[in-house]
Amino acid sequence: MTSGMRSRPKGRPRAGSRGYAKLVRLHHVSGGRLSARVLDGRKIGDEIQAELADQLRELKAARITPGLAAVLVGENPASQIYVRNKVKTCEALGLYSERIECPAATSTENLLGLVARLNARDEIDGILVQLPLPPQVDSKQVLEAVDPAKDVDGFHPVNIGKLVSGRPGLVPCTPAGIIEILVRSQIPISGARAVVVGRSDIVGKPVAMLLLHHHATVTICHSKTRDLAAVAREADILVAAIGKAALVTADFIKPGATVIDVGTNRLTTPEEVRRVFHHPAGPLRQLEAKGSVLVGDVQPEDVREKAGAYTPVPGGVGPLTIAMLMANTVKAARLRRGKEAFRSQPSLAG
Numbered sequence: 001m002t003s004g005m006r007s008r009p010k011g012r013p014r015a016g017s018r019g020y021a022k023l024v025r026l027h028h029v030s031g032g033r034l035s036a037r038v039l040d041g042r043k044i045g046d047e048i049q050a051e052l053a054d055q056l057r058e059l060k061a062a063r064i065t066p067g068l069a070a071v072l073v074g075e076n077p078a079s080q081i082y083v084r085n086k087v088k089t090c091e092a093l094g095l096y097s098e099r100i101e102c103p104a105a106t107s108t109e110n111l112l113g114l115v116a117r118l119n120a121r122d123e124i125d126g127i128l129v130q131l132p133l134p135p136q137v138d139s140k141q142v143l144e145a146v147d148p149a150k151d152v153d154g155f156h157p158v159n160i161g162k163l164v165s166g167r168p169g170l171v172p173c174t175p176a177g178i179i180e181i182l183v184r185s186q187i188p189i190s191g192a193r194a195v196v197v198g199r200s201d202i203v204g205k206p207v208a209m210l211l212l213h214h215h216a217t218v219t220i221c222h223s224k225t226r227d228l229a230a231v232a233r234e235a236d237i238l239v240a241a242i243g244k245a246a247l248v249t250a251d252f253i254k255p256g257a258t259v260i261d262v263g264t265n266r267l268t269t270p271e272e273v274r275r276v277f278h279h280p281a282g283p284l285r286q287l288e289a290k291g292s293v294l295v296g297d298v299q300p301e302d303v304r305e306k307a308g309a310y311t312p313v314p315g316g317v318g319p320l321t322i323a324m325l326m327a328n329t330v331k332a333a334r335l336r337r338g339k340e341a342f343r344s345q346p347s348l349a350g
């Protein structure tokens with residue numbers, strides 16, 4: 001894992017300066033045009049998993065196998081895929097994992113009982129309740145029932161409080177992954193103007209808090225923000241966590257900025273594809289072959305031309321979310337079982 005709060009290393013340009021844009025940009029020239037540097041989430045996610053594999057070997061020698069329980073309620077196809085991928089990654093890394101499925105009609109009381117049993121089991125270090133839960137379930141009550149020491153999603157109020165006050169705790173995975181991408185890609189955060197579009201408890205608010213702890217000057221935007229494009233254009237680091245396909249277009253992006261695209265939106269009709277892409281031929285072929293096209297909250301052609309660096313969709317933030325879940329499970333195991341903290345420090349994210 002990377003280090004926590006960092007000050008600007010000697011000789012590194014200040015955020016916002018011309019040198020900063022140059023450092024971030026490291027452009028590739030294609031067809032006579034400059035295109036932005038791609039921040040490869042798969043590669044960074046693999047790097048983190050390799051580091052975790054080392055830690056797991058060390059824990060195994062002490063007869064400790066961290067365990068994760070993933071609770072899936074109902075038959076939401078996206079949730080099924082997310083849980084399947086999480087369990088598969090646990091298996092690949094050698095973590096113990098359990099997938100617990102509950103019918104869609106499950107009550108809040110049933111889930112509270114299940115969480116209480118998982119809290120009491122010593123071999124379970126991490127509990128994740130896949131969201132969204134069905135409407136009859138009181139999601140907040142269920143999430144608050146998870147033991148904060150096993151809250152590998154970082155959604156419990158105790159962990160949120162620790163995050164806000166800058167104390168070590170379990171940090172939500174996607175925001176933690178975003179910080180890993182920035183730090184490991186040597187994007188300067190300290191002193192940078194960061195704009196986060198989206199204020200959810202899962203992504204927008206925690207990533208804004210982490211950027212602040214890394215000394216960025218942070219603005220949080222939402223659906224009531226006036227002149228969103230103008231605010232976004234001030235950003236050295238722009239994080240889009242909105243859930244609206246390609247809402248962030250060229251006029252939102254300061255030339256040379258770093259753009260982190262959290263959005264995952266599926267286009268399922270040719271009209272949608274033509275509306276989003278300036279050159280839709282390739283995506284239309286993909287739609288025909290696969291039935292849908294995945295796009296982020298950022299217009300993919302604009303960001304390539306205008307940003308200095310950006311995360312693609314797919315292959316950007318997504319792989320980090322799973323990697324950080326694994327990191328949180330290993331961290332929870334170490335903390336719960338009295339092992340000394342990580343050998344190498346996690347970012348403040350962790």
Ligand code: NDP
Pocket residue numbers: 174197198199200201202203204221222223224225228241242243244247262263264265317318319321
């Ligand atoms: P939410 O729906 O909880 O929050 C969306 C936020 O965007 C809200 O704060 C909302 O504002 C704001 N917003 C909506 N429309 C606009 C607009 N037109 N202008 C400005 N702001 C707007 O979403 P999440 O934070 O949970 O997720 C965001 C996206 O990230 C989704 O596409 C989700 O699928 C994806 N995601 C991806 C992950 C990954 O691993 N890659 C993990 C988690 C999420 P307001 O508060 O005013 O309503």
